[in-house]
Amino acid sequence: MKPGLRIVIGPAVGGISAFSHIVFGWNGRADGRHIMALSDKAWGLSDNQDFYVRFWGVRGSIACPGEKTMRYGGNTSCLEVGCGDRLLIFDAGTGIHAFGADLTSNRGVVGGGFKTDLFFTHTHFDHICGFPFFAPAFDPGNEVRIWAGHLLPERTVREVLIYLMMDPLFPIPIDTMRAKLEFEDFQAGDTLDPGDGITMRTAPLNHPNRATGYRIEYGGKSICYVTDTEHVPGEPDENILKLIEGTDYFIYDSTYTDAEYPERKGWGHSTWQEGARLADMANVGTFVVFHHDPDHDDEFMDAIASDVEKTRPGSIVARENMVLTP
Numbered sequence: 001m002k003p004g005l006r007i008v009i010g011p012a013v014g015g016i017s018a019f020s021h022i023v024f025g026w027n028g029r030a031d032g033r034h035i036m037a038l039s040d041k042a043w044g045l046s047d048n049q050d051f052y053v054r055f056w057g058v059r060g061s062i063a064c065p066g067e068k069t070m071r072y073g074g075n076t077s078c079l080e081v082g083c084g085d086r087l088l089i090f091d092a093g094t095g096i097h098a099f100g101a102d103l104t105s106n107r108g109v110v111g112g113g114f115k116t117d118l119f120f121t122h123t124h125f126d127h128i129c130g131f132p133f134f135a136p137a138f139d140p141g142n143e144v145r146i147w148a149g150h151l152l153p154e155r156t157v158r159e160v161l162i163y164l165m166m167d168p169l170f171p172i173p174i175d176t177m178r179a180k181l182e183f184e185d186f187q188a189g190d191t192l193d194p195g196d197g198i199t200m201r202t203a204p205l206n207h208p209n210r211a212t213g214y215r216i217e218y219g220g221k222s223i224c225y226v227t228d229t230e231h232v233p234g235e236p237d238e239n240i241l242k243l244i245e246g247t248d249y250f251i252y253d254s255t256y257t258d259a260e261y262p263e264r265k266g267w268g269h270s271t272w273q274e275g276a277r278l279a280d281m282a283n284v285g286t287f288v289v290f291h292h293d294p295d296h297d298d299e300f301m302d303a304i305a306s307d308v309e310k311t312r313p314g315s316i317v318a319r320e321n322m323v324l325t326p
């Protein structure tokens with residue numbers, strides 16, 4: 001761990017929750033049914049299921065379902081990351097709706113006993129709008145711990161989610177979620193310790209209203225999730241380079257192409273070319289193009305896939321339902 005970084009455990013930051021790892025008992029397997037269902041090969045993962053990322057939403061800005069986006073997907077940001085028995089969620093865009101339905105319908109998450117951590121990169125609408133539709137949050141006996149690193153000191157993530165589900169924006173308040181909700185605000189740059197051998201390094205990103213990049217380390221491997229962020233041409237972001245150094249997968253805000261970027265300067269997003277440059281500079285294993293522009297249809301995304309393959313062979317363009325295992 002780097003000097004000066006803080007480990008955040010339980011209620012040390014934000015002071016809102018009374019969370020402790022002991023209370024949660026993540027290793028308890030008290031009701032093995034749910035945990036076993038979660039690691040069931042029936043849901044189509046590769047043999048190495050210990051550590052994986054699954055994409056439930058890959059779009060930025062606004063969902064864009066339809067004929068022209070069928071192959072890459074139209075839902076906004078939501079990632080599922082499995083670390084052994086633990087299940088982590090990154091962002092709650094529209095993709096989290098199908099994820100929640102999959103948990104309840106196909107993986108036996110019913111009747112309580114399901115525990116998860118939800119990490120927000122930030123709380124722009126495309127990253128939170130699916131939250132009120134995450135079915136497991138309505139089941140008593142489930143536990144959802146919610147993290148954000150961009151809001152302090154002005155706000156907390158709990159406040160933002162209360163506003164999201166408030167009259168006249170939403171018909172039912174957050175209190176109708178019967179799962180136990182815990183809220184953990186931290187400062188982007190902190191190193192988090194969610195337990196069970198998972199280390200989570202974070203970094204501040206360059207985005208309006210701020211955002212947080214994550215590096216999830218587990219079992220000697222790592223996945224970095226870096227969205228939403230804007231680059232400064234010719235000045236690689238040192239915070240990102242440090243975060244992603246040597247990582248296995250680098251998932252990056254590739255909303256635009258370099259050709260489009262000058263017209264979108266100041267909008268808070270980056271390009272796949274900048275992602276490939278950062279990946280090279282930081283000795284990344286595989287670069288993953290993510291947060292696709294809703295105006296980029298499948299044909300356009302195919303062209304990006306072909307271009308990125310020429311630039312950095314082996315790179316991947318994220319698609320809905322894709323699973324990657326480091």
Ligand SMILES: [Zn+2]
Pocket residue numbers: 060061077124126127228291
């Ligand atoms: Zn976004």
Ligand SMILES: [Zn+2]
Pocket residue numbers: 122124207228268
């Ligand atoms: Zn944003």
